[in-house]
Amino acid sequence: MVDFGADQAFARAVEKLREHDGIEVPIKACRDATLKHAALVSRQSRDAAPAPLVEPGVEVLISQSDGTMVPLVEIGAGRGNPRKRRKVxxxxxxxxxxxxxxxxTPVYAATLDGRDEAGFQMKQVAVxxxxxxxxxxxRHWGWRDLD
Incomplete structure (x- = not known):
């Protein structure tokens, strides 16, 4: 289930699970299991000591990071009209x-978790x-650095 959930939309993962294994699983259960597994894998990879670079690697590597502000919406707990509990x-x-x-063919990563996470991801995509x-x-840190 987690394999299917990691590869595609959760609704499609549930369909594939039904096709391949003949079992019915709620979409939310697939989503929760996939996200829980992803958090565990992420925590384990962060806790591991970084491996030294022993292979020669490619001759030149180009890496870049850029950010933008995005609006997010949360719906507060409670009863009644959810639009009235909406926080942007x-x-x-x-x-x-x-x-x-x-x-x-670049390797990409993205985060909403701040610059420390972006730095961790920069190393991951570079490797x-x-x-x-x-x-x-x-290295380029945003379009202004390319001038």
């Missing part, structure tokens, strides 16, 4: 990418894109 607030969404020079012990890196 803004949060920074940070997008990170990395790719070897000359590649047209996935080919960062190694001998890699030269070109």
């Amino acid at each position: 607030f803004w949060k920074e969404a940070i997008r990170t990418l990395a790719y070897p020079k000359g590649s047209v 996935e894109a080919g960062l190694g012990a001998q890699t030269k890196s070109s």
Whole structure:
């Protein structure tokens, strides 16, 4: 169930589970199990000591991070019209990418959890894109840095 939930929309994951295993699972149960598993995996990867870069890696790696403010909506607890309990607030969404020079397929990550998380993701996408012990890196932190 978690495999299907991680790969596609939760409603589609429930359909696939019904097709493959012949069992009915509520969409919310699929969502909750997938998110719980993702949180556990994320916590474990953060707690692990970073592995040293021993492979040479790609020659040049280009990485970039940029943020923008996005509006978010929360519905407060209570009864009655949910529109009256609606709270709108803004949060920074940070997008990170990395790719070897000359590649047209970057590795992406995004977060609403702040700059520390964005920094953690920058390392993850860089390693996935080919960062190694001998890699030269070109970093850009937003479009203003590209001038």
